[in-house]
Amino acid sequence: MKIGIFGGTFDPPHIGHLILAEEAAEQLELDHVLWVLTPFPPHKKMQKISSLQDRMSMVLLAIAENRMFSLSRVDIDRQPPHYAADTVLLLREKSPVDEFYYLMGADSLNDLPTWHEPVLFVSYCHVIGIMGRPEEFVNTTALETQIPGLNKKLHFLNTPLIQISGSDIRSRVHGGKQFRYFVPEKIYHFILNHKLYQL
DSSP, X not given: OEEEEEEEOOSSOOHHHHHHHHHXXXXXXXXXXXXXXXXXXGGGTTSOOOOHHHHHHHHHHHHTTXXXXXXXXXXXXXXXXXXXXXXXXXXXXXXXXXXXXXXEEHHHHHHGGGSSSHHHHHHHOSEEEEEOOTTOOOOHHHHHHHSTTOGGGEEEOOOOOOOOOHHHHHHHHHTTOOOGGGXXXXXXXXXXXXXXXXX
C-alpha cells in the first residue's frame, strides 16, 4: 500500500489541512493517509499548545467522514522528542511492505536542512510530496547540496495556495473575530464548547 504521512500539531486542524490531504492522496494515488499528531513539536517549545487530548479529539472529528484518513498514534505513544526521521522509521518497521509518502509544505522543505538527521529522514521516505505555500520559493539545487539524494525523492503537488493557518485561527478566536468557515463545523463547535484559544 501507498501510505501518506501528514504530520502536524493540528492546533486546530482546519479546512486547509483537509483540502491538502485530499489533494495529495489523489495526485499521489495514495491508499491511505495517516494524520500523525505531534504531541510536543521540537520546533515549538516556546509556543503555547492546546492539550494533546483536545487536539486528538479535533483531528478525529475532522477526519471522521473520510475512510481514507486515520489518526496515527506513532508519536502519541512514545516519549519525546518526536523527530520525523524516527517517526518514518517506526512506521516502516511496523509495515515493511508499505511505501511511505511524507507530505510537507514548501516552507518545511526549505527548513529541512535544520531538521534532526535530514539525510536519514530522506532515505526513509519513498517519496516526499511537497504542497505549495503562498510566496514560498524552493531552491532545490541548494537543498540537494546539503542533503544528497533529496531531489529524486521530491514530488511537487499542484495544490491550492490556501492562506489559512492555525495561528491565524487562534488569533481570531482570541480576538473575538469570526472563524466559523475556517474549520469543519464540528471543530467550530468544539472550540466554542471547550473555550479553546480564548486566553
